[in-house]
Amino acid sequence: MAVEILTVDDTYQFGLVAKYLARDDRSPRHDYGQLTGDPRAAILEAWRFPWVDAWFDPDDTAQRFNAVTFVHAADNGQPGASVQIIGSFGELHTPISLVPLADTHYSTLTLKIPKGEVHVYRMRIDGVWQIDPINPQRVALDNGAIWSRMFTWGATQRLSLERWEARLLERLASHILPFQTTDGKTFFSRVHNAQGPANRPPHAYRLDETIGAVNFIDKLLAREEAHHLIDYRICLELIDQLLRARNPVTEPARLPREMIIELYTQMGSGNVPGWNYGRYGNPRYFLQLLRRHTLTGAFSHPRYGGNAMALGWKYLEERYRDATGATLFDWARAIEPPLGRSPAYRG
Amino acid sequence: MDTFDVIIIGSGAGGAPIARQLALAGKSVLVLDKGPLLRTQAEHPLGVSDFKRDELFATGAEKRLTLTGIANQNEAFYSSHVEPDLNDEPHIYEGADGLDRATIEGYTAQLVGGGTQLYGAVSLRFSDLDFRLASFNSNRGDLVNDPNNDVKRYARDWPISYADLEPYYSEAERLIGINGTRANQGKAFSIDNYQTPYPPNPISAYVEVGMDALGMPRYRTPLAVITQDHAPSGRVMPPGSEPAKTAYVNRYGDPLGLKSNTWVALLRPLMALPNFTLRANCVVTHLEASGDKISKLVYRDAAGRAIEVAGTLVVVACSAIESVRLLKLSAERDPAFGARIDGNNLLGRYFLTHCFGGAEAIMPGRFDKSVSLDSDWATDACASADFIQANGVWAGGAIYNNTSDQALPISLARTHGSQDLDTIWKSFIDDTGLTGDALNSFFDDNFGTRLSVSFIANQVPLPTNRIELHPTIRDKWGRRVAHIRKIWHSHDIHLMNVFAEQCRRVLAFGGDGGVGNYQVNEFGAIYSAENARARIANHILGGARFGTDPADSVLDPNCRAWNFDNLFVTDGSFMPTAGGANPTLTIQANALRVADHLLTRL
Numbered sequence: 001m002a003v004e005i006l007t008v009d010d011t012y013q014f015g016l017v018a019k020y021l022a023r024d025d026r027s028p029r030h031d032y033g034q035l036t037g038d039p040r041a042a043i044l045e046a047w048r049f050p051w052v053d054a055w056f057d058p059d060d061t062a063q064r065f066n067a068v069t070f071v072h073a074a075d076n077g078q079p080g081a082s083v084q085i086i087g088s089f090g091e092l093h094t095p096i097s098l099v100p101l102a103d104t105h106y107s108t109l110t111l112k113i114p115k116g117e118v119h120v121y122r123m124r125i126d127g128v129w130q131i132d133p134i135n136p137q138r139v140a141l142d143n144g145a146i147w148s149r150m151f152t153w154g155a156t157q158r159l160s161l162e163r164w165e166a167r168l169l170e171r172l173a174s175h176i177l178p179f180q181t182t183d184g185k186t187f188f189s190r191v192h193n194a195q196g197p198a199n200r201p202p203h204a205y206r207l208d209e210t211i212g213a214v215n216f217i218d219k220l221l222a223r224e225e226a227h228h229l230i231d232y233r234i235c236l237e238l239i240d241q242l243l244r245a246r247n248p249v250t251e252p253a254r255l256p257r258e259m260i261i262e263l264y265t266q267m268g269s270g271n272v273p274g275w276n277y278g279r280y281g282n283p284r285y286f287l288q289l290l291r292r293h294t295l296t297g298a299f300s301h302p303r304y305g306g307n308a309m310a311l312g313w314k315y316l317e318e319r320y321r322d323a324t325g326a327t328l329f330d331w332a333r334a335i336e337p338p339l340g341r342s343p344a345y346r347g
Numbered sequence: 348m349d350t351f352d353v354i355i356i357g358s359g360a361g362g363a364p365i366a367r368q369l370a371l372a373g374k375s376v377l378v379l380d381k382g383p384l385l386r387t388q389a390e391h392p393l394g395v396s397d398f399k400r401d402e403l404f405a406t407g408a409e410k411r412l413t414l415t416g417i418a419n420q421n422e423a424f425y426s427s428h429v430e431p432d433l434n435d436e437p438h439i440y441e442g443a444d445g446l447d448r449a450t451i452e453g454y455t456a457q458l459v460g461g462g463t464q465l466y467g468a469v470s471l472r473f474s475d476l477d478f479r480l481a482s483f484n485s486n487r488g489d490l491v492n493d494p495n496n497d498v499k500r501y502a503r504d505w506p507i508s509y510a511d512l513e514p515y516y517s518e519a520e521r522l523i524g525i526n527g528t529r530a531n532q533g534k535a536f537s538i539d540n541y542q543t544p545y546p547p548n549p550i551s552a553y554v555e556v557g558m559d560a561l562g563m564p565r566y567r568t569p570l571a572v573i574t575q576d577h578a579p580s581g582r583v584m585p586p587g588s589e590p591a592k593t594a595y596v597n598r599y600g601d602p603l604g605l606k607s608n609t610w611v612a613l614l615r616p617l618m619a620l621p622n623f624t625l626r627a628n629c630v631v632t633h634l635e636a637s638g639d640k641i642s643k644l645v646y647r648d649a650a651g652r653a654i655e656v657a658g659t660l661v662v663v664a665c666s667a668i669e670s671v672r673l674l675k676l677s678a679e680r681d682p683a684f685g686a687r688i689d690g691n692n693l694l695g696r697y698f699l700t701h702c703f704g705g706a707e708a709i710m711p712g713r714f715d716k717s718v719s720l721d722s723d724w725a726t727d728a729c730a731s732a733d734f735i736q737a738n739g740v741w742a743g744g745a746i747y748n749n750t751s752d753q754a755l756p757i758s759l760a761r762t763h764g765s766q767d768l769d770t771i772w773k774s775f776i777d778d779t780g781l782t783g784d785a786l787n788s789f790f791d792d793n794f795g796t797r798l799s800v801s802f803i804a805n806q807v808p809l810p811t812n813r814i815e816l817h818p819t820i821r822d823k824w825g826r827r828v829a830h831i832r833k834i835w836h837s838h839d840i841h842l843m844n845v846f847a848e849q850c851r852r853v854l855a856f857g858g859d860g861g862v863g864n865y866q867v868n869e870f871g872a873i874y875s876a877e878n879a880r881a882r883i884a885n886h887i888l889g890g891a892r893f894g895t896d897p898a899d900s901v902l903d904p905n906c907r908a909w910n911f912d913n914l915f916v917t918d919g920s921f922m923p924t925a926g927g928a929n930p931t932l933t934i935q936a937n938a939l940r941v942a943d944h945l946l947t948r949l
Contacts, residue, residue, distance in 0.1 A: 008392045011627070015383030015397065018628035018649035019432075019457070023823040029434040032411040044432050044823075045410075056394030067393050077651065104650035178787035224408035261783065268779035288776040292409075295775075295786075299756040301401045316756060320713055320795060328715045328795050331755075334400050334593035344585035344603055346388050346395050 003090035004112040006055065006067050013069065013101050013108045016051050020044045021073050021106070021134070034227035040136050047223040049134040050150050055112060056346045062338055063347065066152040068113045071134060072098055072123065074105040083107045087121025095124060115303075116154045120147035137222060151219065153303035156212075160221035160229055165236045166214055167253040172239070173217075173294040174209040175260045179315065187315055216297030216306030228289060234279055235286040239263070242274045302339065310339055351377040351624070352949050354644060354658035356631050356673070359461020360934040361664030361918035363609035364519065367616075368942035370623040374949050377624045377656060378614070379646055381665070382429060382458035384627040387604035387611065396602030398464075400595040402757040404428050406771055412437075416819055418446035425761075425771050427465065427598060429456045436822040438668060440831040440881045447817075450881040451768040453700075453831060455666050458600075459627050460610035462666065462885060463931060467597035467721035468571040468606055470525045471745050471803075471928035472516050472534050472936075474730045475509040480742050480805065480924050483732070491739035492837040493807075498741045501697070501808045503923040506895045506904035507940070513537055515936035520569070523935060524577040524607040527569030533727030542575050545589050547723035547750075550714035550798050554724045554748040557800075557857025563728035568747045570720050571607035571931070572596070580612045594717040594754035609935075629654070632824060634661065634677040636684045639912045647824065660913045660945055664938070667887040667920035671695045671814040672829045674891070674916075679816065679827070687910035693901050695814040698833060699889035699925040700882070702744070702843045704872025705801035706850035708865070710858055713795040716754035722747045729802070729849055730927050740842045744804025744927035746850060753797055756790070763793070769878050800853045802846035803886070805925050807836040814890050831881070835874045843872030886930050888919040905944045906937070913948075917941050 020043060028041030035041035055067035068089075074081040084095035089111060098107035113119070120139060122129050131138050132148040139149045151159065158166060174180050179188060221229040243252035247259065266272040267287040275283050297306030299313065307313065313331040320328040332340035336347030352374040355362040362378060370376045385397035398404065406425045413434050414420060424433055430451060437449040455462025476483055481502040484490070490498055514537065521540040529539045544567040547555075558565040572591050576583050582604060584590065591605040604611040617623040628649035635643050641661045648654050663670045674694060678685030688694055728734065730743030753759040764774025775781065781789050812833035820828050835843075851870040858865025873882040894900030897909040906921050908914040917938045919930050926933055 006393070011384050011386070012392055012397075014628050014649045015385060018383060022628075022647065022649055022651040023435070024651070024825050025821070025823045029413055029823070030410075030432075031413065044435055053393060054395040054399075056388070058394075106650065176782045176786070178783060178790065181784050181787055183787060220408070227411070228409075264779070264782055284779065287779050291779065291782065292772060292776055295760055296403070296757055299760075300403050301399075303401075304403065312756070316790065316794065319790075322713075328713050329717060330715055331717060333718065334595060336400075342590075343587040344590050345400060346602075347399070 002094070003096070005096070006110040006112050008067070008069070008110045010102050013106070016069055017071055017073070017101070017106050020046070020048060032227040033230065035136060038136065040134065043134060046134055046136050047226065049132070052150070052152055054347045064114055065112045066115055067110050068150065068152065069108055069110040070098060070132070072107045072125065073134065077105050079103055079105050081105070081107060082126050084124040085109060085121055088119040089113045089117070089121070113152055115152045116156065118149065118151040118155050118157045118159065120149050122147055136226065151222070154305060155219065156215055156305065158218055160218045161232065164240070165232065166218065168236055168240055169214045169217065170209050171253045171255065171260060172290060173213050175257060175264065176291055176294045177210060177213065177298050179209070179211065180257065183319070184315070187318060191311065191314070210294070211298055211311045212302070212306040212308035213294045213297030216300070216304050217293045219305045220293060231286055231289055235283070238276050238280055241276070242272070245274055348643065348655045348657055349377070350657045351375045352658065353377070353660040353662060353945065354379065354656060355662040355664060356644070357461060357663070357665035357918060358459045358614060358625070359455065359463055359609055359664065359666065359918070360931045361938050362662060363613040364522070364935050364938035365662055365917060365942040365945065366623070367522070367613045368939065369945060369949070370617045370620050372946055373622060375622045377626065377658065379629045379631055379644070380459045380461070380625070380627050381630040382456070382627065384459040384610070384625065385429070385464070385600060388602050389604065390615070398600030398602045400593060400599070400602065402755055405598040405758070406761060410434070412449050414449055414820055416447065417449050418442065419448040424451055424769070426451055426768070427456070429458045429465065429600065430454050431457050436828065437820065438829050438831055439817050439820055442878070442880055448878070448881070450878070452878070452881045453668055453883040453885065453887055455885050455887065459614065459625065460608040463571070463608040464600045464610070465598050466885070466931060469722055469747065469929040470520070470523070470527070470569045470571045470932040471725065473509070473926035473928055473933050474534055474727065474743060476730065476732060476735070476743060477805065477924065477926045478505040478507065478509050480504065484741050489736065489739050490741055490838060492841040493741070494837070497809065497836060498807055498838065501810065502741070503808070503892065503894060503899070505923060506893055509534070512933070512936050512940060515939040516932065518939055519932055519935040522579050523571050523612045524573040524580060524582065525569050525571050526574045528567040531564035531566040533730050541569060542573055542577070544570070545574055545592055545720065548714060548716060548719040550710060550716060551723035551748055551750055553710050553798055553857035554800060554853060555857070556861055557853035557855070558724060558726050560856040560861035560863070561728070561852055563726040563746070563853070565724045565726045568722035568725040570722065572720055573605050573607060580616055582611060592718050592720060594719065594751050596751050597721045630824070631673060632676070632826065633673070633680055634684070634914070636681065636687065636911065639687065639910060641911060641914050660915065660948060662915045662917055664916070664918040666918050667698070667890050668814055668829045668831065670916055670918055670920050671890040672816065675816050676826055688901070688908055690910065691898055693892070695890050696810045696812070697808040697889045697892050697923065698812045698814050698831070699806050699808060699922065701884055701886045701925050702804040702806050702839050702846070702872065703802060703884050704843050704847045704850070705799055706847060706854050706867050706870035707797060707799040708854045708858065708867040708869065709792060709796045710798045716750060716795050719750040719754065721749060721751050723750050724748050729846060738845045740845055741807065741838060742805035742924070742927055744802050744846055745929070746800060746802045746846070746853065749799045749801055752799060753793070756794070759793055767876065767878065767882055769881060798854065800850040802850055803929055804842055804846050804927050807838050808889065808924060809834070809836060833880060835879065840874050843874055847872050886919070886925065888922045888925045888930055891916050891920040892923040893921045894923060906941050915941060915945070
């Protein structure tokens with residue numbers, strides 16, 4: 001089915017490009033290790049491209065779509081480039097043209113793409129098919145071809161982590177969050193039973209563990225903090241080896257809580273018996289990183305892939321009530337429907 | 348080359364009021380802003396706003412400093428979606444160890460509306476005394492910790508009085524759209540243009556009790572947020588009960604346009620005028636002069652192309668640090684320009700921020716702080732001459748409570764133990780024991796229980812506190828960046844201790860029904876922070892002070908550069924002293940005053 005092209009104005013599109021792309025200096029100012037040797041390191045926050053934004057449809061109470069804006073900036077700084085795009089979001093045999101932005105060397109295209117999806121695409125720039133020169137995300141297809149990749153809000157398909165890495169990370173993150181406690185388990189049991197099978201969250205979110213925080217981290221490592229993917233790669237492997245050495249019988253992802261907490265205590269002190277310091281010198285740093293990411297994932301807006309069904313917020317909403325039973329964290333009041341109940345704010 | 352009656356660089360508090368007045372008078376006006384035009388959902392083609400109620404918009408993903416030659420290279424930083432990137436356009440400050448570091452402090456925001464898009468919206472007037480601190484202190488011998496009489500040497504009266512500015516305060520309050528109460532303010536009002544404030548958040552009752560017990564007359568903090576339809580800007584309240592009350596206020600743009608930033612309040616209503624032009628995403632690289640006339644401005648547009656424009660009058664209002672930098676960059680290209688703008692070697696000197704700090708405590712009970720604006724109660728008790736003299740300080744200040752801080756779970760964590768932008772997340776990250784049960788306890792102890800009371804007070808002006816161009820570090824356009832060199836004076840430290848104690852007492856008396864024994868362990872001020880020299884509170888003032896003596900000031904009383912006929916500077920850099928309150932309303936009122944003068948020039 002043909003993808004719908006949305007009409008936006010120049011003001012919107014200029015707001016997406018100027019701060020990030022316009023510059024004289026082409027040195028790799030924005031390489032924190034994730035773009036070494038890549039000309040994209042000159043672009044500020046290249047991960048923002050293509051831009052994935054909200055789109056409000058007054059007739060769609062579920063608000064199922066994002067507005068995704070693809071951008072091309074001609075290398076020569078001159079207008080007139082011919083740019084088309086094909087992608088899995090539309091018909092692969094029908095390229096769609098990007099449109100020149102006013103009289104500049106930018107071309108743009110805004111498409112209506114469902115939330116929760118991952119897509120690959122390529123651009124034809126002046127007749128040559130290639131990956132997006134701005135977006136750093138790319139993926140090798142089964143035939144070996146390299147395509148650019150993008151995903152919309154709330155996507156749950158694993159992008160950065162291997163399956164075993166995600167499983168181990170679930171275990172690690174679950175003991176950072178407050179839900180593996182007695183109070184947390186009580187809350188989740190009630191939520192699970194109250195909602196009935198039809199309303200339970202997707203399988204990707206394991207309610208009694210991390211409410212999507214691992215999915216959040218997986219997406220963060222694919223975009224905003226791709227420079228930390230290497231930390232996870234190395235440390236998850238080291239932790240896996242270390243836990244297997246400490247308990248050869250049980251899978252690391254199934255180890256008892258006490259062993260994970262002991263590991264955290266050791267990592268916090270910087271002294272972890274059995275840790276391979278030659279490969280990663282600072283286990284405390286990884287714990288710090290993991291804690292920041294996990295907490296952010298559990299309590300940020302669900303559009304980022306964590307805080308599934310706003311369960312992080314709902315946990316606090318239920319936990320903190322006054323003597324009359326009224327909540328002391330009425331988060332839904334300010335948040336857009338259908339997640340929240342603001343009569344004015346659309347998200 | 349396009350020409351205009353007036354070109355205004357910067358669309359925030361110092362620029363937008365002038366644009367409004369001149370455009371409505373039929374003059375051709377061009378406003379240039381470095382940042383984008385981000386819109387409310389009512390005017391947006393996607394039906395949603397560019398601003399979101401989303402904690403990751405206020406403080407985003409981790410980035411790392413890649414600049415060479417700074418002591419904090421490779422350290423993490425976190426910025427909002429509208430603050431400049433520190434690798435593209437850093438501010439560099441000189442630390443106490445003599446080493447340079449990049450800082451996110453001291454930026455307001457780069458978008459149409461400037462800092463008024465992100466600020467907490469506290470809109471206090473300065474006191475009558477704030478305008479005449481040199482006179483007030485001229486015969487005093489009781490100032491604590493001022494061994495070299497620096498106050499007498501460096502304080503300057505403003506060339507205008509409170510009475511001169513009062514009509515413009517009133518007009519700014521009307522045009523901007525501010526809620527608050529007038530009774531109990533220590534300033535004279537000719538008219539009350541405030542909208543009715545919302546009921547306070549219940550946690551602020553502790554502040555009521557504390558201030559009352561201490562005999563501090565209190566009033567509802569004036570906030571630039573509309574609570575009712577606002578005719579001057581054409582804004583209408585959306586559906587819902589108290590729709591502006593959310594925790595997404597301070598450091599957030601408002602998707603509904605209820606926060607009275609200068610875009611929705613002043614500029615948006617002009618867009619239908621044929622004589623008004625707004626060019627967003629355009630960074631002015633330098634000014635050029637011919638004799639005493641600014642002959643043209645050169646800017647880079649959104650595509651990076653150099654464009655020239657000319658104006659009969661030119662107004663620079665891009666926040667004090669960046670305005671000083673722009674003038675110095677222009678002077679660097681043309682010695683004659685330099686001789687005119689900085690012939691007395693004062694440009695960039697007497698850079699100011701505020702003495703600020705306060706007290707914070709976990710109060711009895713728990714409250715939903717996510718249903719609030721940024722502040723509920725304020726007092727001028729510490730701005731009176733009696734208070735100032737009784738405490739051996741040179742100037743007064745305002746005290747008010749913060750209601751919306753730490754009201755959301757991520758903001759609670761990332762500001763745990765660190766309340767400035769350079770050290771955000773740091774304490775939480777370092778507190779590696781906060782996992783599982785301990786994290787539950789952390790939320791139990793802190794979520795909806797913490798209350799803070801803050802002060803904003805005058806800093807002693809010093810010629811050595813200054814903005815320069817950094818010798819080596821350049822922005823993405825190859826221009827030298829701002830270099831901030833400042834210290835806290837020993838009298839500032841005394842003053843901050845005095846005010847922090849007042850804030851502590853408000854909570855100590857508020858927390859136990861007026862007895863004064865409630866335990867308040869966290870109180871102090873920014874001079875003791877790890878990055879104390881960088882701390883600016885985004886109150887960026889001074890550096891191009893106005894005055895009556897061309898040898899002693901950069902600008903004349905109308906904010907015109909002394910040796911240029913058509914160059915005016917109207918952001919906070921014009922201030923010779925910083926005032927005992929948040930500065931935005933005073934910048935707006937002064938801009939309205941300058942606009943009246945500019946109309947006599949066109």
